[in-house]
Amino acid sequence: MLLPMSPTDSMFLLGESRDQPMHVGGVALFEPPEGADAHAVRVMLDAALARGEVAPLLRKRARRSVTTFGQWGWEAGVDVDLDHHVRHDALPAPGGIAELMDFVARLHSGLLDRSRPLWEMHLIEGLTDGRFAVYMKIHHALADGASAMKLLRSTLSEDPDTSGMPALWEPLVRERGSLRLVPDSSTTIAGPLDMAAVAVRAARGVAGEISGMLPALTGTLDSARRRGGGPLSLSAPKSMLNVPIGGARRFAARSWPIERLQLVAKCADGTVNDVVLAMSSGALRTYLNDQGALPEDPLIAMVPVSLRDNGQKSKAGNDIGVLMCNLATHLTHPTARLETVRDSMREGKDAMRTRSSAQILAMSALGTAPLALAMYGLGGMIRPPNVMISNVPGPRKPLYWNGARLSALYPLSIPVTGQALNITCTSTDDEIAFGLTACRRTLPPLTPLLENLDDELGALEHAAGL
Known part of the structure; x- marks a missing residue:
C-alpha cells in the first residue's frame, strides 16, 4: 500500500x-x-x-x-x-x-x-x-x-x-x-525548488484574502517598476547565470568568523544577512567582470525570508516568503552596494509587515513564477532573478557527535535552469559558511569567487573603519 x-x-x-x-x-x-x-x-x-x-x-x-x-x-x-x-x-x-x-x-x-x-x-x-x-x-x-x-x-x-x-x-x-541532543531548529532553509513550491501552498489561503489581493498586487507591481524591494522583479538583466544547465556540478565553500560580519552590519545599521548579500554582490561583480560578462544593470537576487522573522504568525507550514534584492553590482564602491542592499531588503520587509501570510505567499508565488516556468522548460518574457542567496542562522554553541566536534558544515543546494548558481549560507558555532553550488558546464571554477568574497568582506571592513 x-x-x-x-x-x-x-x-x-x-x-x-x-x-x-x-x-x-x-x-x-x-x-x-x-x-x-x-x-x-x-x-x-x-x-x-x-x-x-x-x-x-x-x-x-x-x-x-x-x-x-x-x-x-x-x-x-x-x-x-x-x-x-x-x-x-x-x-x-x-x-x-x-x-x-x-x-x-x-x-x-x-x-x-x-x-x-x-x-x-x-x-x-x-x-x-x-x-x-x-x-x-x-x-x-x-x-x-x-x-x-x-x-x-x-x-x-x-x-x-x-x-x-x-x-x-x-x-x-x-x-x-x-x-542532551540539540533541538530541531525552526529556521527555514530554502532553495529554488522551495520557492517554486510557494505557489502550491499559496493557493490554500487565497480564498479568504480576495479583497486584499488587489491592493497587495498593485503595491508589488509598483515596487517592481521602481526596482524597489519586494517579492517581484521586472528588471533582472540577462546574464551568464540564467541559462539552461547540465547535470555536472561545481562546489566551493569557505567559512568566516561571524563576528566580522556582525561588526560590519552594526556599522551599517543593517543585518548580518545584508552583509551576506553585499559580500555576494561584490564577489559576483568581480567574478563576472573577470569573465567579461558583467551586465550593465544590477543583478537581482531571490532571497527567502521567514514570515516569523517579520512579525507574521504563519499557519500550516506557510512560513516562507521571498524578496527580490537589488545587488547593486553596477556600483563600484562596497559601501554603496551595502547601502543599496540594506535599503532594498528593508523596503521589502516593511511591505511584508502590512500584509497577511496569505498575501505574502501569493505575491511570492507571483515573483517566483518566472523561475518555476524556466525550470520546467516554459520560460516566458520575464527573466527570473539572477541568483538565489539563502542565509540560515544555525546553533551558536559547539556541537559534537560522540565526542567528535563538528568543525564545519557546508550546504549544497540545487542549481536549476534559469539559475546556474546557488549561494547558501549557514552558521555553526562562531562561524558562517558560504556554500556555492553551480552548473559545471555554465560557470568556470568557483575558487576565485571564494577569494572575491574574502576580498569584499575586507573592503567592507576597511570602509567601515574596522
Missing part, C-alpha cells in the same frame, strides 16, 4: 532530469575526540552500520502504480541495503579541502536511484589535517534543506562527553533529554 505524496513533493520528482538533479546535500567536517584520530570516528560509524537500524524517514521509497493512477506515493518501511546507501571513500592526495570540494561536487552530480529510498551518505577519510568528512544527499521530495539540517542536528549534542549517540541514518534515541 502506498501512502499519498503531496503535490509539492511529487513536483520535485516530475521535474527531475539528468541535467537537473533535485537533491539537496551537505558536507560536515568532524575533528576526532582528543587522543583519537579519524580512524576512531570510522570505527564508531562502522559499529552503527553493523547495528543495521534505519530511521523511518530514510526507509520510504517513491513509487507509482496503476492503483495510484500514475501518481507518486510513498512505500514506507522498505528494507534498506546500508552497504549501498552508506559508503566509505578516501580522498586522493594531497587530501586538502580543494580535493574534498572536487570530490563532493562529483558526488552531488549523480542522480539518486529511484528503485531505493532516495538518499546516500559518504564517509570520507584521507584529509591531511586529520579530520573526517561526512557528505549526505537526500532527494527534495523526501526532505527539503530545513528537514535535512534538522536531521543532522538531531544527532548532535552540545556535550562533548555524550556517548552512545545514533548515526545520522539511525532512529533517534527516545530519551532525548538524557542525551
Whole structure:
C-alpha cells in the first residue's frame, strides 16, 4: 500500500532530469575526540552500520502504480541495503579541502536511484589535517534543506562527553533529554525548488484574502517598476547565470568568523544577512567582470525570508516568503552596494509587515513564477532573478557527535535552469559558511569567487573603519 505524496513533493520528482538533479546535500567536517584520530570516528560509524537500524524517514521509497493512477506515493518501511546507501571513500592526495570540494561536487552530480529510498551518505577519510568528512544527499521530495539540517542536528549534542549517540541514518534515541541532543531548529532553509513550491501552498489561503489581493498586487507591481524591494522583479538583466544547465556540478565553500560580519552590519545599521548579500554582490561583480560578462544593470537576487522573522504568525507550514534584492553590482564602491542592499531588503520587509501570510505567499508565488516556468522548460518574457542567496542562522554553541566536534558544515543546494548558481549560507558555532553550488558546464571554477568574497568582506571592513 502506498501512502499519498503531496503535490509539492511529487513536483520535485516530475521535474527531475539528468541535467537537473533535485537533491539537496551537505558536507560536515568532524575533528576526532582528543587522543583519537579519524580512524576512531570510522570505527564508531562502522559499529552503527553493523547495528543495521534505519530511521523511518530514510526507509520510504517513491513509487507509482496503476492503483495510484500514475501518481507518486510513498512505500514506507522498505528494507534498506546500508552497504549501498552508506559508503566509505578516501580522498586522493594531497587530501586538502580543494580535493574534498572536487570530490563532493562529483558526488552531488549523480542522480539518486529511484528503485531505493532516495538518499546516500559518504564517509570520507584521507584529509591531511586529520579530520573526517561526512557528505549526505537526500532527494527534495523526501526532505527539503530545513528537514535535512534538522536531521543532522538531531544527532548532535552540545556535550562533548555524550556517548552512545545514533548515526545520522539511525532512529533517534527516545530519551532525548538524557542525551542532551540539540533541538530541531525552526529556521527555514530554502532553495529554488522551495520557492517554486510557494505557489502550491499559496493557493490554500487565497480564498479568504480576495479583497486584499488587489491592493497587495498593485503595491508589488509598483515596487517592481521602481526596482524597489519586494517579492517581484521586472528588471533582472540577462546574464551568464540564467541559462539552461547540465547535470555536472561545481562546489566551493569557505567559512568566516561571524563576528566580522556582525561588526560590519552594526556599522551599517543593517543585518548580518545584508552583509551576506553585499559580500555576494561584490564577489559576483568581480567574478563576472573577470569573465567579461558583467551586465550593465544590477543583478537581482531571490532571497527567502521567514514570515516569523517579520512579525507574521504563519499557519500550516506557510512560513516562507521571498524578496527580490537589488545587488547593486553596477556600483563600484562596497559601501554603496551595502547601502543599496540594506535599503532594498528593508523596503521589502516593511511591505511584508502590512500584509497577511496569505498575501505574502501569493505575491511570492507571483515573483517566483518566472523561475518555476524556466525550470520546467516554459520560460516566458520575464527573466527570473539572477541568483538565489539563502542565509540560515544555525546553533551558536559547539556541537559534537560522540565526542567528535563538528568543525564545519557546508550546504549544497540545487542549481536549476534559469539559475546556474546557488549561494547558501549557514552558521555553526562562531562561524558562517558560504556554500556555492553551480552548473559545471555554465560557470568556470568557483575558487576565485571564494577569494572575491574574502576580498569584499575586507573592503567592507576597511570602509567601515574596522
